[in-house]
Amino acid sequence: MTDVKIEIEQLWVSLSGKIIIEDISSYIQEGKITVLLGVNGSGKSTLLKAISNLIPAKSGHVYLDGKAIFTMPTRNVAKKLAMLPQTHDSSLNLTVYELVEQGRFPHVGALKMLKKQDHQAIQHALELTNLTHFKERSMDELSGGERQRAWLALALAQSTDVLLLDEPTTFLDVYHQIVLLDLIKRLNHKEGKTIIMVLHDINHALKYADDVIIIKDRQVYQKGNPKKVLNERTLKEVYGIKASLFEDKVSKDWVCVPYGISDH
């Protein structure tokens, strides 16, 4: 059994008076890829944001390596946990290198950020994301896929154990989706990063996740190995769809083909 990296304890989150997360207790295993699934508005993105301390919890705790995140200084959290938010300003007039430099903020602080940052974590992040040759290019000249990789490189330059991603594939075409997810898989395998991400595509979850947490009606519906947890019944009850799941002969991956709306 692997160790628990993050523990969520009786977490309640409300946004403008409305309860979004209701008494969730769960855990994230170290060195694994955990995927959060659920319909729109189920609270999966909110859960991710609450874990990263982006939005305040109403009550409950999140422990990172046994320490309570909500009472930790934010810069200390940022040294251990990086997050790729869902949307970014696309008209940023910074070079890729200038952007990735910002990932060193939690380690050096505002004043030392005035100097050029040349920590090896930056080079490493650029290499991993295959952006070394793009580093002098301006962000507003990049394609959507390159831009998303640059933001990921910023998160990697934070050199954290944990990486959170909020729907990282949303605005990408199929090719760039696979490029990004393969990269995330590599980060998990080679760098040993614990990864938590929100995804919409069930096939992606089946292929890339070690563990899935399915959120339904503000609570955890089910948690476990995707091939076991994601079955016809779950998809019907969580998403309200009819789907068939089978092992693809070519790729040897489990795939899910939705073919209709379930009539209750």
Add this chain to the structure above:
Amino acid sequence: MTFSKEKRFDFLLCSLLLITVVVMLINIMTGKFSFTLVELYLALIGEPVYPFHEQILWKLRIPRVIVAALAGAMLGLAGSILQSVTRNPLAEPGIMGVTAGSVFFAVAWITFVPQISNLNFLLPLVASLGGILVTLCVLYISSKARQNHVQIALVGVLLSSIIQACTSFILLGNQKAIGSILLWIIGSLNGRAWIHLQALLPLATVTIILGLLSAGLANGLRLGDAQAKVLGIDVKKARFCLLLLASLLTAGAVSTIGAISFIGLIGPHLAKQLIGEDARRFFPISMLLSALLLVTSDAIAQNLIIYLPFDFFSSESQVPAGAITALLGAPFFIYLLKGTSRKEIRS
């Protein structure tokens, strides 16, 4: 384009400094009375051809041009801070209500307080205080609502127009002083002397240093609230401090030379095109460019009377620099916007 950002920055910094010094010299040498280079040199080393050369130079021209450069730099820095923090390329120093507040307090002071000439130095202080007061109101109101960058700008614009209306009311009731008040509203460097510089310098030094030191935080905020938070920045606190700093910079400049328009918008805009948005390079370049623009506008303003044979300019009246910045600035800005939209379509 093959230069790295650092080399490009060094090159821009040096060449802009050089150009600014040259334009400052031109500004000093020309005007109602023009110096030749020899006359300027002799007056500077204390052996003027005529004694009044030294008078004009040291009492009028030199303090005036330094005030222009300093105020321009402050407006440029304020504008670039605001553009980074609000992530709005059209943000300008007046967006937080500072300009309207400063002008209102200055106008009220001129109207309601008996004018004793040795109290003149109080006017900039009163105007600064007014500007800061309005900014604090803007920040307070927007903190009551859910604070985000769009809302702050909106509150600033709304409060500004209320205050501008009040200024108009005072103006209607005080038509005698309308001339001197109008200069305030347009912004002018006429008659700015050492006393103004002395009043401005302490605030300018502190705010400019703090502004340049805040570049690291400003970069974080530029990436968006969520990303800044993830990097460990206390977004609300950092934004409050930076907005207040931008307002102090603006208040200092506006209370000394009046509500000069466009400098704090065009300077940062040009700087962004030249060096990008990394605040570590964006802020200094924006400062220098804005200083250069204001010194240039003032040089044009000083010479306009002499070369334009308009009957309705009495020999006593000078064109305010604010009229030049608006006259040249607005069309130039339209040109810039056209340029960027074309670039966006192409890419």
